[in-house]
Amino acid sequence: MLYSNLSVNDKGHLAIGGIDACDLAAEFGTPLYVLDEDRVRENCRTYVKAMQEYLPEGSMPLYAGKALCFKGIYPVIASEHMGADVVSAGEAATALSAGFPANKLYFHGTNKTDAEIAYGVEQGIGCFVVDNSNELKVLGAEAQKYGVEQQVLLRVTVGLDPHTLEAINTGRVDSQFGVPIETGQALRFVDEALKTPGIHVMGFHSHIGSQIFEPDSFCDQVDRLLAFACNVRDELGFVATTFNLGGGFGVRYVESDPEVDIAANIRAIAEHLNAGCSKASYPMPRILMEPGRSIVANAGTTLYSTGGTKVVEGYRNYVTVDGGMTDNPRYALYKSDYTIINASRANAAADFECTIAGRCCESGDRIAEGIRIAQPERGDIIAVLTTGAYNFAMSSNYNRVLRPALVMVCGGKARLAVRRQTIDDLLALEF
Ligand SMILES: *Cc1c(COP(=O)(O)O)cnc(C)c1O
Numbered sequence: 104m105l106y107s108n109l110s111v112n113d114k115g116h117l118a119i120g121g122i123d124a125c126d127l128a129a130e131f132g133t134p135l136y137v138l139d140e141d142r143v144r145e146n147c148r149t150y151v152k153a154m155q156e157y158l159p160e161g162s163m164p165l166y167a168g169k170a171l172c173f174k175g176i177y178p179v180i181a182s183e184h185m186g187a188d189v190v191s192a193g194e195a196a197t198a199l200s201a202g203f204p205a206n207k208l209y210f211h212g213t214n215k216t217d218a219e220i221a222y223g224v225e226q227g228i229g230c231f232v233v234d235n236s237n238e239l240k241v242l243g244a245e246a247q248k249y250g251v252e253q254q255v256l257l258r259v260t261v262g263l264d265p266h267t268l269e270a271i272n273t274g275r276v277d278s279q280f281g282v283p284i285e286t287g288q289a290l291r292f293v294d295e296a297l298k299t300p301g302i303h304v305m306g307f308h309s310h311i312g313s314q315i316f317e318p319d320s321f322c323d324q325v326d327r328l329l330a331f332a333c334n335v336r337d338e339l340g341f342v343a344t345t346f347n348l349g350g351g352f353g354v355r356y357v358e359s360d361p362e363v364d365i366a367a368n369i370r371a372i373a374e375h376l377n378a379g380c381s382k383a384s385y386p387m388p389r390i391l392m393e394p395g396r397s398i399v400a401n402a403g404t405t406l407y408s409t410g411g412t413k414v415v416e417g418y419r420n421y422v423t424v425d426g427g428m429t430d431n432p433r434y435a436l437y438k439s440d441y442t443i444i445n446a447s448r449a450n451a452a453a454d455f456e457c458t459i460a461g462r463c464c465e466s467g468d469r470i471a472e473g474i475r476i477a478q479p480e481r482g483d484i485i486a487v488l489t490t491g492a493y494n495f496a497m498s499s500n501y502n503r504v505l506r507p508a509l510v511m512v513c514g515g516k517a518r519l520a521v522r523r524q525t526i527d528d529l530l531a532l533e534f
Contacts, residue, residue, distance in 0.1 A: 105355065105442050105488055106401055108142050117446035117486050119404055120512040124446040127517055128484045131510050133408040134426035136495050138171075138520070140179060140513035142402035143491075147183035150394060153366040157373035158390045165209055167350045167395030168194045170492040171403070175511055175520035177201035188232070188393050192219045199226060209256070209347075209391075213280050214238075221245050230254045232308045232347070234281055236295055239302065246301030256308040256347050257296055258282065259289040261327035263311050263320060281309065284331045293335050304341065306388055307332065310349025313396060316361050318371040321348060325372060329379045336385070347391040348372070354400040356489045357440045365397060396492040403491020405431060405507075406446065411481035412457065420457040422476070424485055427461010428468040429504040431487065431494045435467045443474055446486040451477035459485065463502045495521075503529060 104110065110118045117124040120139040127137060150164035165186040168176075172189075177198045180187055186207035189195040198208060206229035212219070213234045220238065223231060224245045233239050233255045246253035258281035276283045282292045296304050311324050325348070332343045353363050373390075380387045407424035414420050433439040443459060445451070455478035461468035470487055479485065498506050505528075509521035 105358065106142070108139050108402075109404075109488070111449040115448060115450040117444055117449040117484075119486075121515045122512050122517055124404070124406055124486055125484050127510060127512075128406045128408065128446075130517070131508050131519065132523060133406050133484070134424070134430050134507040135406045136430070136490070136507055136509040136521075137404045137406060137517075138176075138399070138491055138509060138511050139402045139404075140511045143176070143179055143399055144183055146394075146398045146402065147180065147185055149365050150369070150392065150398075151184055153369040154390065154392070157370045159387050161389035163389075163391055164398075165207075165347075165391055165393045166398055167393045168198065169496060170395030171399045171494075171496050172197050173495065173509060173521050174201040175509075176399070177203040181207075186229075186391070189228075192216075192222045195219075195223060195226065195228065205229060209393075211258075217241055224249055224251070224253060230256060230305065232256045232258050233296065233302075234258050236282075236292055239292075239296055239299055243299040243301040251301070252303040253301060254303050254305050255296065256306055256345060257289075257292055257304060258308045258310075259284050259292070259328075259331065261309050261311065261324050261331070263323055263327065284327065289331065290335060290338060293341065294339055297339060297341055304343075306343035306345030306347070308347035308349065308391075310393065311351060313351045314353040315351045316353040316363055318368040318375075321351075321368070321372045322375040324348060325376045326379060329376070329383060329385060332388075333383050333385060342386065344386075344388050345391060346376075346388045347393065350393040350395050350397075352394055352397040354397050354489060354492070356400075357442050360440075363397070399491035400489050400493075401491065403489065403494065405487045405490040405494060407485045407487070409479045409481060409483050409485050412455075412479060420455065421460050422455075422457045422479055422485065423460050423462065424470065425462060426504070426507065427470060428463055428465065428499075429461070429501050430498045430507050431470060431490060432497050432499070433493055434470050435465075436497075441471050441474075441490070442488045443471055443476055444486045444488070445477040445479050445483055447479070447483040448477040453477050455479075459487075462504065500524075500529060505529065 166180045188209040190211045205227040260281045262276040410423040428435045458472045459470040506524040508523040
C-alpha cells in the first residue's frame with residue numbers, strides 16, 4: 104500500500120485507519136471523502152517538530168486552508184500548534200467559526216476586496232500578507248479606523264522557476280502574485296509600506312509553486328529573499344524579522360513519485376539560511392511556511408460506487424463511478440496521477456486495465472486513464488487515494504451533481520464532518 108494507514112482486512116476490503124472502506128461507503132453513502140485525522144496530525148507534527156528544532160523561536164507552519172477548508176479541520180490544526188493562512192473572507196469565517204484564534208490567521212489573496220479587508224481587520228486577524236500597494240492603502244486606512252497597527256508581510260516574487268506545473272508555478276517575475284524584486288518595484292513597495300500609517304511591516308512573503316520535491320528551489324528562494332532583505336536594510340534601514348517561504352512541498356500520488364523527507368528538507372533550508380545570514384551579518388529571521396497539500400493530501404481517500412464496466416471493443420475498458428470531475432477536477436485540470444484500488448477486492452490481482460470515468464456530460468470527466476485495478480462488478484467500491492488536498496476544496500455542482508459528504512476517521516472511529524448536499528441545499532439560493 105502507498106501509505107502505512109491503509110491496509111487490507113480479513114474480508115479482503117481496503118481499510119482506512121483500520122476502518123473498512125466498504126462499511127464507510129455503506130454507512131455514509133458514496134461518493135464519500137474520507138479524511139484520516141491521525142494522519143493529518145502526523146503530518147502537522149513533522150513540520151512543527153522540524154521547524155522548532157532547526158529554526159529560530161517563533162518559527163511555525165501555517166496550514167494553507169485552500170487545500171481543504173471546512174470547519175472540522177481547524178480544531179485539529181489549532182491543537183497541533185499551527186497557524187493558518189486564509190485567502191478569502193469565506194475561508195477566514197470557516198476558521199473563526201470553528202474557534203480558530205484570529206491572531207494566528209494570515210490573510211492572503213491577490214485581490215482582497217475592500218469588504219474582506221474591513222472584515223479581516225475587524226475580526227483581529229493577526230497578519231495580512233499584502234499583495235500590492237492598492238491593497239496597502241485600503242488596509243492602512245481600515246487599521247487606523249480601529250486604532251490598530253496591522254501587522255503585515257509584504258508579498259514579493261523572487262523570480263524563480265521551479266520545475267513544476269505551469270498552473271501551480273507562482274514565483275516567476277511575470278506573475279499576478281506579489282511585487283517583483285527584479286524590477287525594483289518590491290523595494291519601492293517596502294518603502295511605501297514603511298511610510299503607511301496603521302501598517303507594521305514584519306517581513307516578506309514569497310511562494311514559489313507547488314508539488315516541489317527537493318529543497319534546492321527553496322534554498323534558491325531563501326538566497327533571493329535574503330539578498331533582497333539586505334538590500335532593503337541598506338537602502339531603507341529596515342530589518343525584517345520574518346520570512347514566510349510559502350507552501351509547496353510535494354506529496355506522493357503514485358509509487359513512482361519520490362518519497363519526501365520533510366524534516367530533512369526543512370533542516371537543509373534552515374542550514375542554508377543560517378549560513379547565508381552569518382555571511383551577510385543579517386539577524387536570522389523567524390520562518391513561516393504554508394504547507395497545504397503535504398498536510399492533508401495523503402490523509403484523504405475518495406470512495407465511489409462503480410456503475411460497472413463498459414468495454415469498447417478494440418479500444419479500451421471504462422469503469423464508471425458515481426462522482427468524477429465534480430468532486431475531483433484535478434485530472435481534468437492537470438492530468439494528475441492517482442493510485443486507485445478496487446476497495447471491495449483489495450487482495451485480488453490488479454490486472455484490469457481501464458479508464459475511470461465520471462458521470463458528467465464531458466469526455467474530459469475522468470479520474471485516471473490506463474490504470475490497473477481488480478476487475479469490478481457494479482456496486483464495488485472504488486477508492487482513489489491521496490485526495491485530501493484540492494478535491495473537496497475544488498468541488499463543484501456542475502451538472503447539478505450534489506457535493507459528497509466528508510467523514511473524519513480517528514482512533515478507529517468515523518464521524519460525519521460535512522453532510523452530503525441535498526437537492527434542497529442546491530435549490531435554496533434560487534427564486
Ligand atoms: C497554494 C499556496 C500554498 C499551499 O501550497 P501547497 O502546495 O498546497 O503546500 C501556500 N501558500 C500560498 C501563498 C499558496 O498560494
